[in-house]
Each structure stands twice: as structure tokens, then as C-alpha cells.
Amino acid sequence: MKWRNIFVLMIFVTIFSACYDEDKIIPLESDDEILRYEFPQGENAWDQDIVEISEQFGVYLIYKNFKENDFNRSWTGSGLGGTLYYGYDLTDEQAEFSTNFMKNHIFAHLNKAIVNKVLPMYWYMVYDYHTSTEFIPGMAFKVAQRFYDEGLDFWGICLFYGDPCPLTGETIETPETPEEFRLRRCATLGEIFQESFDKGNFVIPTGFTDGFDYKTEVLSNDADKLDENYYIMRGFPGIMDPDFDGFSPVYKNPTPLNQHFMEYIKIAMRYTKAEYEEMWPSATYRLIHEKRQFVIDYMKNTYGVDLEKIAELIGE
Numbered sequence: 001m002k003w004r005n006i007f008v009l010m011i012f013v014t015i016f017s018a019c020y021d022e023d024k025i026i027p028l029e030s031d032d033e034i035l036r037y038e039f040p041q042g043e044n045a046w047d048q049d050i051v052e053i054s055e056q057f058g059v060y061l062i063y064k065n066f067k068e069n070d071f072n073r074s075w076t077g078s079g080l081g082g083t084l085y086y087g088y089d090l091t092d093e094q095a096e097f098s099t100n101f102m103k104n105h106i107f108a109h110l111n112k113a114i115v116n117k118v119l120p121m122y123w124y125m126v127y128d129y130h131t132s133t134e135f136i137p138g139m140a141f142k143v144a145q146r147f148y149d150e151g152l153d154f155w156g157i158c159l160f161y162g163d164p165c166p167l168t169g170e171t172i173e174t175p176e177t178p179e180e181f182r183l184r185r186c187a188t189l190g191e192i193f194q195e196s197f198d199k200g201n202f203v204i205p206t207g208f209t210d211g212f213d214y215k216t217e218v219l220s221n222d223a224d225k226l227d228e229n230y231y232i233m234r235g236f237p238g239i240m241d242p243d244f245d246g247f248s249p250v251y252k253n254p255t256p257l258n259q260h261f262m263e264y265i266k267i268a269m270r271y272t273k274a275e276y277e278e279m280w281p282s283a284t285y286r287l288i289h290e291k292r293q294f295v296i297d298y299m300k301n302t303y304g305v306d307l308e309k310i311a312e313l314i315g316e
Helices: 002-019 045-057 092-109 178-198 257-270 273-279 286-303 307-311
Strands: 060-062 084-088 122-136 139-144 154-160
Touching: 045 060, 045 092, 092 122, 092 154, 092 178, 178 257, 178 307, 257 286, 257 307, 273 286, 286 307
Parallel strands: 060 122, 122 154
Antiparallel strands: 084 122, 122 139
């Protein structure tokens, strides 16, 4: 039996060696990528914008010809009891609107260095992007997906939604006002900047921690707003909500350094200087205004990211 196994192994090695020819192995160049979608997907003016974005950033904006499997690839955790994702093609009008949003509100504020190894190969612009679970026959629990960035080679964004969840009423509103555009812009860019920071594309500058006390507990009650240990007085901006429509106070323990720095990124892109002055007058809260401007100047001069421009109230 032992000699028989050795004989079979020798035959296998011989066959494998005969099939191997390193001269025939041709590495796949980046320009030779095999796309899952026809690209560009049309000949409209916005399709040319999408082509230009792909040429500059290496990401393909896709807005139609979706299949269910596109949203339920193995790395999304779907199937066999997992959550199922659903999404549908955009109309031409929706595609034009979504492309303009991506061009003017997202990519206009990015550069290749800041998104190095961050963006996916595909970024889906989807109608009615959601997950769905049926707990009661005929009654699905629908969860809106405004922004999805957990795919191995794709992300998704939804600016147009279908019927609200019948159980919760949750929906996604298409931005119309300058404030609504700012919220969607900030929420999306906030995710990108966080991933960029985590990958080391930008770092905390020397001097950022000067003047901060990370050991003494902070106060957060309204009655303590003029106390020297009130969290804003101490230069801690609070914790921004994921959708950027507000923030939570810092309770007791000062914000850890990395998160502290990123919270300054968020307040700088969420509020204009005048808005932040109205919220927290610089005459009283000097440190937080000085550090906010310090971070704004640092990001613009070092990485070409203009946080103040992101904060501007602009429409479509």
C-alpha cells in the first residue's frame, strides 16, 4: 500500500510539472480589468461625468442593469439565514441627479491621495436600496440603506427610495434644500474620511494635543456650561451623529485622541464658522475655536481637503 501511494504521488507531480509553464503566465495589468458591467452605461452627458470620475479615481459609478446577486455577494453576510439586500435600477432622471450629487458633493471634495486604497471598484447608485426580513407573513421589516461600504468590491448609495417600512415608517428623503444636501454630503464624506484616516492617508498633526487634558473628567450638564471642565470649554466637540444632524455631549471621560481629532474634522465640515460661533461663542469657548481653525488649515494646506467648502450651504 505504501509503494502504491508513492507511485500515485510521482504521477501527480509529473503531470503537474508538465502543465506548468511560467513563460505562459501573464500578470493581469490594471488596465485589463474585466468589468461586471458594460461601461459606460449610456451616452448621456452624465455618463461622461462618470467616465471622468473613473479615470481620476478608479471607481465605476453604476446605476442600472443590477441583479439581486450584485447586492448579496458572499461577503455581505447574506443568504442561509443572513440579511438579504435589495436595490433597483435608476431612471434616467434619477441617474442624472445622483451623478450630479456624486460629482459636485462627493468627488469635488476628494483627491487621489486622500482616498488611496479606500474607494471600491464599483459604487452603486441605487433606487430603493434596503434590507428586508419577513417576521410576519406578508409583513416585511424593511431597513433603508442610505450608504453601504461593506462590500469587498462595491459600495452603494441611495438618494431615491420606494415605499417606507410598513412597521417603522423609515424612508430615505431625496435632498432638496441646501441643508439636506449638506447633511447627505457630510454623512458620505464622513465615512470616507474615517476610512482614509484608519488607513493612514492622513495623520494627526504635531501640536494638536497642545492645551488638551485627557485625564481629568469633563462635565456635560447645561448648568455647567461656564465651568472650566465643561466638555466644550475643554475643547471636546462632542460625538457627531452618523447622519450629521446633531451630536451627543461627552460624558465624564474625555474623548480618546484619534476620535477626538476626527470629531474636529466632522464639526469643521458640518458647520460654517458663523454657525459654530453662534452655537459656542469664541469669546467664551476660545480653545475649541482655535483648534477647529488649526485642523481646517492643516487639512487644506497638507492634504488639499477644504473642510470649510464642504460646510457651505449649496444646492443641487
